[in-house]
Amino acid sequence: MLERFDRYEIAMIVQPLSPPLRRFGVPPGGPMDRQSWQPFAEERQVWELFGLATSRWKVLQDGWICHSGMPRQFIFEDQAVTPPFKVKAGKIIDVKTVIPGQVAYITLSDNPLSPVSPDPMREVCTLASIDELDQAELLSKPFTISIRSNRSGMRLAERVAGVPDLAQSEPCTPGVIQCTPSGEIIIVGPDGPTIGGYRRIGALVDTDTDKLARIGFNRGFRFVNAADGQLR
Numbered sequence: 001m002l003e004r005f006d007r008y009e010i011a012m013i014v015q016p017l018s019p020p021l022r023r024f025g026v027p028p029g030g031p032m033d034r035q036s037w038q039p040f041a042e043e044r045q046v047w048e049l050f051g052l053a054t055s056r057w058k059v060l061q062d063g064w065i066c067h068s069g070m071p072r073q074f075i076f077e078d079q080a081v082t083p084p085f086k087v088k089a090g091k092i093i094d095v096k097t098v099i100p101g102q103v104a105y106i107t108l109s110d111n112p113l114s115p116v117s118p119d120p121m122r123e124v125c126t127l128a129s130i131d132e133l134d135q136a137e138l139l140s141k142p143f144t145i146s147i148r149s150n151r152s153g154m155r156l157a158e159r160v161a162g163v164p165d166l167a168q169s170e171p172c173t174p175g176v177i178q179c180t181p182s183g184e185i186i187i188v189g190p191d192g193p194t195i196g197g198y199r200r201i202g203a204l205v206d207t208d209t210d211k212l213a214r215i216g217f218n219r220g221f222r223f224v225n226a227a228d229g230q231l232r
Helices: 034-040 134-138 207-217
Strands: 002-004 012-015 046-049 055-060 061-070 072-076 079-081 085-087 093-099 102-107 124-129 152-158 176-179 184-188 199-204 220-225
Touching: 002 102, 034 061, 034 184, 034 207, 072 085, 085 124, 102 207, 124 207, 134 220, 199 207
Parallel strands: 124 220
Antiparallel strands: 002 055, 012 046, 046 102, 055 093, 061 085, 061 102, 072 079, 072 093, 124 199, 152 184, 176 184, 176 199
């Protein structure tokens, strides 16, 4: 097990998706990047890192430090090391962010686990708007992920033409692309609401929701129309 010493990096323990409790207003939760988390699915404690800075960890038992997902720098006994590496209880490890906002996973395992280092794709595929909104502006320019983003939703820095709120709240799910009256774009995350009042300008193809976790803050990406056969 690992004990976190600081609060400068956004970090939380993630578990598999919760049972279907949407009818009670409970979001599904689970990892932001399911592919990168999958090698650690059987581990007792998996930390999801999603932030800006260095985090410091104390090892509570002997084991292997394992890492998956987007890059992090590991400093152990004043040296840069590459996971998986073996550690003893009581040791201290520093984990440094490489690109702020990119998601990574770390765990202390009994065995050296093979990591996943996915390609940080810069395109995500969107389905048509369930509210029949025009996607022309959404598809015509690059967007960047704002530092104001979190597990509830990825907020984009650029805006499109705003649209009025829905007359009444409608279902939401991770990957739904909301458009506010001011034109802000919010992509619902795993801890996001199960219902919402913003209009839905699109929805990401399910596998592409993981890609958002790999882009990072203030880095450009584009939406592409899934109907054009550009699925990746």
